[in-house]
Amino acid sequence: MTEGETDGGTDRSLTMSRAMVEAIAHEMRESNDVFYMGEDIADYGGIFDSTEGLLDEFGHDRVMDVPISETAYIGAAVGAAQAGMRPIAELMFVDFFGVGMDQIYNQMAKNTYMSGGAVSVPMVLTAAVGGTYNDAAQHSQTLYGTFAHLPGMKVVVPSTAYDAKGLMHNAIRDDDPVVYLFHKRLMGIGWLPAPDGPKTNVPEDEYTIPFGRADIKRDGADVTVVTLGLHVHRALEAAESLADDGIDVEIVDLRTLVPLDTETIRDSVSKTGRLVVVDEDYRSYGVTSEVIASVAEDGLADLDAVERVALPDVPIPYARPLEDEVIPDTDDITTAVHSVLSDE
Incomplete structure (x- = not known):
């Protein structure tokens, strides 16, 4: 049995979006230092259901809609992480990374190195990636190769609900910045049907999938x-x-x-x-x-x-x-x- 298969003895099947939210909710219950911020992630629940239901449990203080200013809120997440919190900041589309690239690459990725290890940046930057649904050149890229090319960030790309949950637990707990990229077509939302496969059995208990293990x-x-x-x-x-x-x-x-x-x-x-x-x-x-x-x-x-x-x-x-x-x-x-x- 591979790690991509459920080994938790459960018949409970989840979409990738629900698996991600389940991991995030668990980590938010475990620590008040974990919070989520991004555009349309609170009342709307994320346009790809990446935060659906979190607002009801944790409220606006920990699930925060932000203005359309990627530079501002990614920078705020970097500062919060350096102050000891574990923020999750979402780019609605990975294509928008250019607006906040200074905060991502010159701050999030480099500040541990630039400080000689005096600060860590334990934050997760999530973003929706991928095309196949006709959203044109500014909303359809993957770009994970760009992030992987720039040193200082771990880069995660799940393909199934089982992997999505385990990798999200690991991402939030990691002391380094993690870029967590989810494909829109795999999330299991009604208006964007997923292929057969990403919806898998997922244990209710927490589990982690180590980074660097294909x-x-x-x-x-x-x-x-x-x-x-x-x-x-x-x-x-x-x-x-x-x-x-x-x-x-x-x-x-x-x-x-x-x-x-x-x-x-x-x-x-x-x-x-x-x-x-x-x-x-x-x-x-x-x-x-x-x-x-x-x-x-x-x-x-x-x-x-x-x-x-x-x-x-x-x-x-x-x-x-x-x-x-x-x-x-x-x-x-x-x-x-x-x-x-x-x-x-």
Whole structure:
């Protein structure tokens, strides 16, 4: 049984949004130092249900709507964290990070280093990522590769409700700043249907999932597919189709980008000899490149063929046919798997 499966002896099934909220509520009950702030997260409950129900239990003093000023409230979260609290600050869309980038990168990520370890910044920055629902170029990116590239922040990207809860517990308890990115399509909200898979059994008790530990979501012997977020489920769909052709695909869900579990990736590639990396972030200078490089540096002799599937380096279109063209889908993954097999 992998960590991505429930091992808590429960038949209780949750959406990813409910699993996240359950972890947050638990941590808020355990410590008054934990509070949540962001745009439309109190009375509205978050536009992707990321805080639904928290206001009723904890009130406006700890679940705070803020003005549309990312610089101000992310800066306030940094200050609160340095003062000993454990804030959670939400960017409604990750695309808005540019407005508060000085607070994120020059303060949140660096202040522990710049102070010589005199202060810590135990805060969580959450944000909705991803496209596939026609919200155009300023609301549809993932950008987790950007955060992973900048040192000082841990970066978390869950793909299932089970993982979302365990990773959220760990994020809030961590003494370093954590960027926790949830894909809109996986949250399980009514107006944005999720694929099969992210809604999973979730234990009622608290549990943590350590950062830097990828999960084998499907065992296989022929090809390794490394991915994260929404594309874990698209890879699983592709794997089921490929199995009908006698192709056995192993799927590695990274779960965290910082730290990156290179050992699990390399172990899988040493078994299969073929690697496909799938990502909804941009192709150049991103996650696909880093994963491939991590294999090439120490396991090049095991690697017979490699392909990467990612977003081309263009703004994400608004028009549905164009968005469908640029965001990788199940067919793109299937094609890449056949490609690495044909390179034998």
